[in-house]
């Protein structure tokens with residue numbers, strides 16, 4: 115699902131997330147491990163203020179493991195608990211409940227000190243569209259949870275999903291809007307499927323991807339597209355891949371849109387290998 119964000123939508127999403135946050139003890143923030151900063155919205159810091167937070171680097175199966183390791187350290191240094199997961203396969207998902215318990219320890223200790231029996235810790239999944247919120251909720255629930263929009267006109271009451279004995283998860287996630295303030299952020303969001311690629315110029319997005327791959331993963335480009343060398347000129351690489359893949363129009367001109375589609379598809383499905391589009395500058 116991809117959402118076009120308008121100021122009205124943003125205000126509504128923020129209001130809804132704020133309402134949900136009133137009920138919860140621990141915030142679980144889901145980000146895309148390939149673009150951990152671009153897939154966040156800084157408004158979360160304001161929304162989740164004062165609540166312990168667990169950051170999940172999701173889709174880690176598609177991200178470069180070396181960079182993911184450094185991203186984990188990066189966010190931990192900022193005081194967050196961090197787990198790297200693959201919600202689709204379920205890798206790392208088991209550890210979530212344990213982390214949430216640890217984060218909520220001050221709260222359970224307080225309840226015990228008051229002579230109360232600690233109740234289950236309530237958590238909420240928050241993140242921008244397409245980072246895998248529904249996938250992880252279904253994983254944690256151990257079954258498919260109906261989405262709110264499934265039956266038009268019917269607003270489902272919010273429910274808590276039991277995850278083990280000590281954690282409860284709200285069955286609908288909090289949705290944050292992606293931030294577009296910088297062109298590179300937009301390209302990264304489009305390439306990872308967080309926003310519709312049509313929002314940006316297809317060929318500009320391709321040039322962005324090729325420039326990045328040329329710098330960070332030249333050998334992968336060479337191997338995948340049978341290039342003998344990597345030109346300094348990104349448009350030349352674009353051309354060469356088009357020719358190699360037979361993306362030609364009448365007159366032998368390269369069909370750049372078709373090349374773009376191939377590159378996007380192969381990048382997203384992991385055919386170019388595990389690639390991170392963002393690298394932590396400090397760790």
Ligand code: GDP
Pocket residue numbers: 115172173174175176199200201202203241242243244245246247248249250
């Ligand atoms: P939501 O909009 O945040 O609820 O995102 P969804 O749960 O609908 O997931 C968006 C897409 O990402 C779906 O096609 C999922 O199958 C896919 N997805 C979710 N988690 C992972 C993951 O860890 N790895 C991979 N490769 N794909 C994932």
